[in-house]
Amino acid sequence: MTSRLLAAWKIIRESLNEAEIARLIETGAFELLIEDVLTEPNLDRAFLAFRQEIRLTVQESYNLSIRDLPKAGKIEGQVGIAFDHLSDYVRTAIQKLETPVLTSLKDDVRETVRAAIRKGLEDGKAPRSVAKGIRDVIGLGKGQLEQVQNFRDALEGKNGRTLSDYTLRDKRLDKMMAKGPLTPEQVDRYTATYTKRRIAQNAQTVAQSTTRSAYKSAQLLSWADAKDKGVIPDGFQVLKTWIHFDPQPDPRPEHQAMNGETVPADENYSNGDSYAGEGDPWNCKCLDRFSLARVT
Numbered sequence: 001m002t003s004r005l006l007a008a009w010k011i012i013r014e015s016l017n018e019a020e021i022a023r024l025i026e027t028g029a030f031e032l033l034i035e036d037v038l039t040e041p042n043l044d045r046a047f048l049a050f051r052q053e054i055r056l057t058v059q060e061s062y063n064l065s066i067r068d069l070p071k072a073g074k075i076e077g078q079v080g081i082a083f084d085h086l087s088d089y090v091r092t093a094i095q096k097l098e099t100p101v102l103t104s105l106k107d108d109v110r111e112t113v114r115a116a117i118r119k120g121l122e123d124g125k126a127p128r129s130v131a132k133g134i135r136d137v138i139g140l141g142k143g144q145l146e147q148v149q150n151f152r153d154a155l156e157g158k159n160g161r162t163l164s165d166y167t168l169r170d171k172r173l174d175k176m177m178a179k180g181p182l183t184p185e186q187v188d189r190y191t192a193t194y195t196k197r198r199i200a201q202n203a204q205t206v207a208q209s210t211t212r213s214a215y216k217s218a219q220l221l222s223w224a225d226a227k228d229k230g231v232i233p234d235g236f237q238v239l240k241t242w243i244h245f246d247p248q249p250d251p252r253p254e255h256q257a258m259n260g261e262t263v264p265a266d267e268n269y270s271n272g273d274s275y276a277g278e279g280d281p282w283n284c285k286c287l288d289r290f291s292l293a294r295v296t
């Protein structure tokens with residue numbers, strides 16, 4: 001999934017014409033770049049393979065989760081459920097999963113391009129100089145673009161930025177800067193290296209988060225199918241429990257508060273999520289634990 005996302009960003013970069021971007025900036029019409037090039041259909045085509053990877057991951061995750069069902073999803077020794085592309089429930093679940101991911105990615109492309117152009121103009125750069133750097137920032141979110149710009153400031157010794165704050169930096173820079181200021185060419189080169197690392201990290205984060213969400217969505221689908229197909233024994237109800245698992249330095253208090261909450265599998269948790277972390281999936285490692293309870 002990471003490689004599919006990196007490939008999508010590459011397609012978008014190659015769709016951008018540097019000379020045309022410079023002309024639009026020079027005439028004050030750079031919004032046309034968003035309206036005419038970074039259109040919904042164009043971005044949909046760029047992200048097509050990534051979208052297909054999401055759907056494939058849901059299917060593979062569904063098949064993996066079958067083994068955790070009662071009797072491994074079998075009825076009288078025969079396979080009782082299977083992934084159904086044509087199921088309305090499956091289509092709805094996939095759309096609910098992929099729409100916010102793709103919308104966020106497309107919005108990031110547009111907003112990052114806007115922010116990069118505006119920052120370049122604010123810094124007094126020539127249109128061609130601004131246009132030259134636009135391709136390089138595709139794959140960064142707006143906040144990540146600011147991190148790259150702050151990293152450049154740290155290399156140039158501006159605005160009180162500290163180089164040690166940037167864990168993705170080339171560690172050789174620490175000794176180099178201790179000896180004296182970097183040349184403009186060195187600043188450009190090491191900023192470019194940091195940008196590529198930040199884009200790769202962003203792709204990995206998005207891919208990992210989306211993969212986890214795909215698994216949790218598929219797991220919910222498999223249990224719903226098990227109930228519909230009679231795999232669940234009579235007299236039992238399927239429950240799901242939110243398991244908070246977030247070893248990061250700053251875990252989400254909202255997710256911590258959900259830990260241990262148990263609801264029927266076909267109902268949402270009290271925060272509105274149908275599976276753990278649905279509403280805030282980025283870097284979320286929370287899980288759902290499914291169980292059976294006898295109906296009294």
